[in-house]
Each structure stands twice: as C-alpha cells, then as structure tokens.
Amino acid sequence: MSATEFQPKPLVPALDFDNRQIPAHGSMGVDFEERVDFHRLREYRLSRAKAALEATECGAFLLFDFYNIRYTTQTWIGGALGDKMSRYALLTRGAQAPHIWDFGSAAKHHKLFASWLGEAHSHAGMLGLRGAIHPEVGLIRDAVKTIKGMLHDAGLEGMPIGVDLVEPAFLFEMQAQGIEVVDIQQDMLGARAIKNVDEIMLLSQAAAMVDGVYQDITEALKPGIRENEIVGLAAQRLYSMGSDQVEAINAVSGERCNPHPHNFTDKLIRPGDQAFFDIIHSYNGYRTCYYRTFSVGSSNAAQHDAYTKAREWMDAAIDKVRPGVGTDEVAALWPKAQEFGFANEMDAFGLQFGHGLGLGLHERPIISRLNSMTHPVEIQKGMVFALETYCPADDGINAARIEEEVVITDNGAEVLTKFPADKLFVANPYQKNFMA
Secondary structure (H helix, E strand, O other), X not given: OOOOOOOOOOOOOOOOOOOOOOOOOXXXXXXXXXXXXXXXXXXXXXXXXXXXXXXXXXXXXEEOOHHHHHHHHOOOOOHHHHOOOOOEEEEEOOOOOOEEEEXXXXXXXXXXXXXXXXXXXXXXXXXXXXXXXXXXXXXXXXXXXXXXXXXXXXXXXXOOEEEOOOOHHHHHHHHHOXXXXXXXXHHHHHHHXXXXXXXXXXXXXXXXXXXXXXXXXXXXXXXXXXXXXXXXXXXXXXXXXXXXXXXXXXXXXXXXXXXXXXXXXXXXXXXXXXXXXXXXXXXXXXXXXXXXXXXXXXXXHHHHHHHHHHHHHHHXXXXXXXXXXXXXXXXXXXXXXXXXXXOOOOOOOOOOEEEEOOOOOOEEEEEOOOOOOOOOOEOOOOOEEEEEEEEEOOOOOOEEEEEEEEEEEOOEEEEOOOOOOOOOEEEOOXXXXXXX
C-alpha cells in the first residue's frame, strides 16, 4: 500500500469522564497528552446548531445573541462591542458554514484567521449600535435586503426565519419586507445544553483558575481590607492566569450578608465578619459561577449553624443529580422561600438555585422552586451546571453562601469546584492552624 493510499482511522477521544477525574490542563497545547481539541470543539458546536435548525421549519437562524454567535461561527470580539446588537450571524439550512457580519476590521481579521468560515462568509456590518445611528439612515433596511437576497439565492425564500434576540427596529423591518420571524432562542439553548469533552475541559480549567484565586483571597482576607480590594486582587490574578473576561465578582461581608445584595462595595472587613464571594469569569469563553464563604479571623455559633445547613442542602442536591432525574426532584430538596425568611419564590429566586454553565452564565437547566416544580427538565449526561445554596443566620446579620459546579456523568455528578467547602473556613485565624 502506497503512502497516498493510506487512510488513518478516525481518532476516538480517549477522555472518559465517567471513570476518571476531569483534568484542568494549562493553556499550552502539547503533543504528549490529549487536551482540548479546538477543531473538534468547533465541529461539535456547529453540528449541534445545524441539528437544531434542521429540527425546525425554519429556513435559517439569524443570531444576535453573542453566545449563539460564538457557538456557531467560533468568533468573538470584546464585550464592549459584542453586546451592541450590531454583530449577527446567519446559519442557513444545508450550508457548510454560517455567515457573520462583524464590526469593521474584525471582519477582515476573521478572513485572515478564522479559516473555517471562508472569506466569503465574513462581512463588515453595522446596524446602528443599539439605536445610536437612527434607523432612518437605512442600515437596518439594507441589512434585511441582503439577508432576504441570500435566502432567495439558497432557495429558502418564504420559509420562516428563526431569531434569538432582536431590536424592535430590526424586527419591524423584517416584517415590513415580508419575512416571517419565529423565536428560536429555546432551540439554541437546547443545542448548547449538552457539552462535549472539550467544553467540559475548558469549564474545568476555568474553575481551576478560581481555585487558585480563593487561595489568594484566604491569605488576603484580614481586618482592614476592603471588599473592592478583594475584587481587584481576584481580577488581576484571573487575567494573569489567562482569563479572557472577568464578568463579575460579588464580595459581600458582615452586615451586608443578609439579605444578599449581589454586588460589592468599599466596605471595610472587620474581625469576625462572615464574607462570601462569587467569581464569574471565562476561559476561552467558558464561564464559572463559584461562591465560597469564609469567616475572618474567628467565627461564632450562628455562622457555623448557617453554614452547616447550606452545606446539607448542597450535598443533598449533588447526591441527587444524575441522568434521568427531573429538576423538580432537585428543587424539592431545598427549603421553601418562607422557610428562610422570604414571602414567596420570586422574592427568593437565585438563592436556592441551579443554572447551566457554558459560553453563557445562565444556560439550561435552571433549577428553582420558582419554575422547576411545574415545568421540570430532565437532567442529561453532558450537562454542566452550578448549584447554589444560601442560609441566613439566626442572628439576622450573617449568612452562608455555597456554590458547586458539576458535570453530569453516568455515575452522577463530578464536582469541578475544588476549593475546600465541606466546613466553614476561617481565614487567617487568630489561633494558628485553626480551621472550623
């Protein structure tokens, strides 16, 4: 057999997360280990989006949600431009690759470096920066005409077009030009819900970076430091490790713990304060949502009691989640809103909570008594989501907040978030080597 006749067998991924710990590799590519394969990642994501399109009656998906754009086109630009509703992608039925309209020179950059798109599929585009350029200028009108012409050329004219997010002016123009518009955000969220091995490894790497940040926080968490200083420390450390976006960091301490304000301030941290943090960042687009609670220097009984309850609720949920389980079964393990000081589930939403993680912070499934008891979702292998619990202390001041990220395997939940959280961690205790 000649060399030209030899056809290698397709590679079968050797990564079996049902029976081994999910790795957290560094950012280097190497020849001696199987790590994240970005070609495989791109092919997987586009194939999922194409399958979602084929399952509908749509001729194309027109995508403005910048996570859906990244999922299908494998392109990304900074958040300052990515959320201005001027980037958009068109995935047409039967096409090999989507079209992307991007901000000025970014389109030229894609032609040079995003070879999987092809030069003819990358276009400069501008719709008005969320109305800063008035629709009367005609940018939206011309864009819709172009899209309509492409659908005609592809033999898809007259078929509905699925849209995930849209500005009213763009929607009205599509309708004025005779295009039937349908909502396909649910279809795209469904496509993104099941992660492949590469997505899971990127999520693991993102979580491992936060593991290290929490070590830094425990060393810095002393009386006199401010919440915003901890936020700055965390952001600097994450960017130095390769984060591509520090989306948000909650830093909450002392009397601010109860009720949870979901922000940070310049509050001075004091001896004996309870403090919890949520670190939300992304690595190669894949996000974390990762809470930890500490006491500063010393702790008291009320803090311990609250933490113990929050941990019990967390452990019950982790033990429960596995393929085939309904999200209502998980939500039922957590206390009702009235049992921890809230009038109803809307008021308490986001405290006893689960949410999918991926390119977006809040993907499927969303687990909560607010929605899951009446509209449960079946948990499936390959889902990745965060579980969050919150318990206010009996003293009316303190509160415990815990969050764990899990990957669903055939054997149940594999936890990605490794910084110790089985008991209340006392940072910089006054009595050395004391950990409650």
